[in-house]
Amino acid sequence: MIISHVDEIADGPADVQGDGWRSLRFGLSGDGLGYTMTETTVAAGTDHVLWYKHHIEACYCIEGTGEIVELETGRRHAIRPGAFYALDRHDRHRFIAIDRMRLICVFRPALAGNETHDSDGAYPA
Helix, strand or coil: CCCCCHHHHCCCCCEEEECCEEEEEECCHHHCCCCEEEEEEECCCCEEEECCCCCEEEEEEEECCEEEEECCCCCEEEECCCCEEEECCCCCEEEEECCCEEEEEEEECCCCCCCCCCCCCCCCC
């Protein structure tokens, strides 16, 4: 059985932050679950172009409003509390946070811990 608490993760190696976002990560690859769950916070007024080349991601919004733009098609999707979305085809997308947002996300395969996306979608080891 694996038990953890956000207080044990905050400010440690599984607390990963970037420009306008923070990802608290539970169930890393070393735990053997095959997936990682995160609590991700995105700052109000931020705009991120993302591509998860090595992971499938599913998210559930619990706070705030924003928008996802599918870069391949230009389709726009409003995101608000209660919205679920899955990047099931390694979709290149733009994530716009209108308000401060909180999302519960699941990554498959599991994250090693400190990966961050970069402009080409690579995850450094």
